[in-house]
Amino acid sequence: MIKEDKRELILKIARKLFARYGLKKTSVDDIASEAKIGKATIYYYFKSKQEIFKTVVDRELAILKNAIKEAISKEESPQGKLRVFVLTRISRMHELVNLNRVTRDIVTEMLPDLEKVRESHFREELNIIKEILNEGVKKGVFKVRKIGLTALAMISALKGLEYPWTMEGKPLDIEKSVDALLQILFAGIEVK
């Protein structure tokens, strides 16, 4: 196994464990023994536990970003773009468990690194939404008063769907929730 492979192995295991137990409850020992390597080996590839976590989160974000951009580029209409943005974001977000764990607890510790990552990602999504809205307005399919605020509200609303909350053990029917959200969304901003 060559160098990159082992680094990848560590990241793979770490990603799984962080997703399952969170940053604090996943010890470096856990990662090492799960990966069947010495603990010190992990410190050969990474400076600290936090660096591992940051790398995992960075990657998840990159994956999400690409998925969204690709999905949008395939759509023509602003409505279609908005739709795949929401759908892709939601469906992919569930794979990116660790990103969601970046709560303020963690942010406080890893400031300013992770916070920056979050902010820049937030801003990028905001811009994507704004562009779609602008395009829609130009094409006469959307009617939006304050584009910036509307985009902000939409992104925030989407955040609420990020977490895979469960009820009585059964996961929320995300698909249908998204449809309902889109329904509300479109009926509101489409030109009648």
Place this chain on the structure above:
Amino acid sequence: MIKEDKRELILKIARKLFARYGLKKTSVDDIASEAKIGKATIYYYFKSKQEIFKTVVDRELAILKNAIKEAISKEESPQGKLRVFVLTRISRMHELVNLNRVTRDIVTEMLPDLEKVRESHFREELNIIKEILNEGVKKGVFKVRKIGLTALAMISALKGLEYPWTMEGKPLDIEKSVDALLQILFAGIEVK
């Protein structure tokens, strides 16, 4: 100081510290020294640190619940009710810092206690929304296809506004975001 007072003192201090540093980073020692009592005294009043946290969160939830119910009862129209629900929930949520910290990290540890609390609260809010929507439909002011799903989507969307995310140090303008969200919301479900 009588028994109940000391218990309250502990809860008050704990709430403050949990809010500031989170569950993990707030040690029982911190609470004890801030409250100027012995650490063991805390264990006289509470079985464990987690019990303290659960109590704190329970109370925050109760406060939120009452605030919402009271606000709604003062409104007549379904639109007004929906409006104050959203506004009250958002404005009060920012006072309830600890509730917001109940991420899956914590949930994993305190399962099943806190998870139940969350679920039942979620369900209660869902019902409140459903009732408002139903009333609106009956009165002919709302047009909603699937009430359950719509309510679910709305609650989820609200979750996104819970966290006081900041950008470049400036806090998001929650007030305006909420207005924008309501704008989308109403333009979509109101009968034209």
Place this chain on the structure above:
Amino acid sequence: MIKEDKRELILKIARKLFARYGLKKTSVDDIASEAKIGKATIYYYFKSKQEIFKTVVDRELAILKNAIKEAISKEESPQGKLRVFVLTRISRMHELVNLNRVTRDIVTEMLPDLEKVRESHFREELNIIKEILNEGVKKGVFKVRKIGLTALAMISALKGLEYPWTMEGKPLDIEKSVDALLQILFAGIEVK
């Protein structure tokens, strides 16, 4: 065993181990198991390993200081005072093993605490010597050109006898070395 006793116990054990193995090679585990107490107990009484070391060294210094002052006060003549200063310092220094371990290695780590302690002790000894020399000059029994420098040289010379260097396993005959040193000393500064 009451609180002070246990603190003392820890210091006693620590002093022994530091003396035998040095600061770095004495682990907190070592101290704990030698004292037959839990490792965490040590952290109940002391903030850190370095605090233990500092306490040990502070005490050794205090002991030395008192011994010297007491010995000097019993002597009348400047020669006698100088003599007991040297003798007391040397004989007691061998009990104060840890003080001698405060090399620059350690000083770098514990700067500025221990360094200050060393400096102030150095200065105090310097003053004692200066006073004795001055008194001797006044009484006409000593002939010293530059009192400050002479005192400095004398203290420095004494430092050389602090370390219990051994040769072929046999310890240096400190007693006789001291006598020889005093011999040189007096023949030099006494008025002929």
Place this chain on the structure above:
Amino acid sequence: MIKEDKRELILKIARKLFARYGLKKTSVDDIASEAKIGKATIYYYFKSKQEIFKTVVDRELAILKNAIKEAISKEESPQGKLRVFVLTRISRMHELVNLNRVTRDIVTEMLPDLEKVRESHFREELNIIKEILNEGVKKGVFKVRKIGLTALAMISALKGLEYPWTMEGKPLDIEKSVDALLQILFAGIEVK
């Protein structure tokens, strides 16, 4: 770069780092990265970190030895010889930082290797002093009762000046201290 050169490079870097940070705080990694070679390469040239240290110290001692011998050979009178012995030893000692770090901490670890080196060096210096004293006595310029003990006392006294102790950031004025020491020394052993 041929074999010997690389070995020398390692020693040069090691000497610098040991001098600056001490044996314990200088890691093999530090040496390797400073020398821009692989860590394992160091183990190709040296059996262990301690062997590097020992080599460094051995060389420093050899340098000191030669400097002293050369300086003495240029002097005619016993007084002159004694004088340059002290001066050379002190001035050179400050270049030989690592030798001075050989405290008992280190000795314990590297016993018996370094201890032997120290002892034999000590003995050699003792002999040099004795010879000078003997010569002085024969020539009638020195008056010494017990030559062995006097030499021992003198060497010990010199040790005290080895360490570049600083006070309030300003280094001790070693030059002047040495002069004062010589002053005491000569006024004591010279025939009046």
Place this chain on the structure above:
DNA sequence: AATGAATGAGTATTCATTCAT
């Protein structure tokens, strides 16, 4: 000759919890 990779064995420190008084 040179080294990238791997690791075993530490090491200081934290902290929730227990218990005797």
Place this chain on the structure above:
DNA sequence: CATGAATGAATACTCATTCAT
């Protein structure tokens, strides 16, 4: 009621050394 004292169990990180190539 209240708490001082004690601790077991974790936990992140270090580093000299080995070995296959």
